[in-house]
Amino acid sequence: xxxxxxxxQPASAFVSIDTGWPFLFCALLLLACTVxxxxxxxxxxxxxxxxxxxxxxxxxxxxTMAYERYLAALDRRDPGLIRALALTQLNxxxxxRTVLVPVSLTGPASxxxxxxxxxxxxxxxxxxxxxxKSLTTSRWARPWLIGLGAVLLFIGLTPxxxxxx
Numbered sequence: 780x781x782x783x784x785x786x787x788q789p790a791s792a793f794v795s796i797d798t799g800w801p802f803l804f805c806a807l808l809l810l811a812c813t814v815x816x817x818x819x820x821x822x823x824x825x826x827x828x829x830x831x832x833x834x835x836x837x838x839x840x841x842x843t844m845a846y847e848r849y850l851a852a853l854d855r856r857d858p859g860l861i862r863a864l865a866l867t868q869l870n871x872x873x874x875x876r877t878v879l880v881p882v883s884l885t886g887p888a889s890x891x892x893x894x895x896x897x898x899x900x901x902x903x904x905x906x907x908x909x910x911x912k913s914l915t916t917s918r919w920a921r922p923w924l925i926g927l928g929a930v931l932l933f934i935g936l937t938p939x940x941x942x943x944x
């Protein structure tokens with residue numbers, strides 16, 4: 780009985796590896812950096828502005844509360860406040876008391892300086908510097924990086940060449 784003729788192809792010693800994967804990974808990484816780093820920089824700038832606005836709001840709230848406490852003390856006719864106003868505004872001291880430190884007539888008679896809170900402390904902006912950040916946020920280099928990423932993506936997505944046989 781004759782044996783059937785086999786038409787198997789011999790095993791190839793050459794293993795085909797797709798070389799497009801490194802190009803694809805590099806392209807995706809480059810495009811992600813070009814998109815995400817400027818967006819993160821904008822986010823950090825907006826957070827810094829928010830922190831400044833919150834510090835200013837807290838300072839103005841403290842100032843408003845000091846004025847409200849002062850007004851409430853005036854409304855309830857606080858004796859200590861009335862004596863302090865008489866001393867500073869009218870330069871008047873009750874007869875039963877003596878002044879230890881003479882009140883200067885040349886100084887300001889305004890009560891508002893004592894009501895103001897301390898100076899506002901605004902947060903400082905902390906910027907990180909790197910070559911990748913400077914390249915991805917640069918007006919000159921960013922389009923080139925996007926174009927390079929597109930070319931690498933195209934190379935990575937092209938099918939591998941098949942040998943003719």
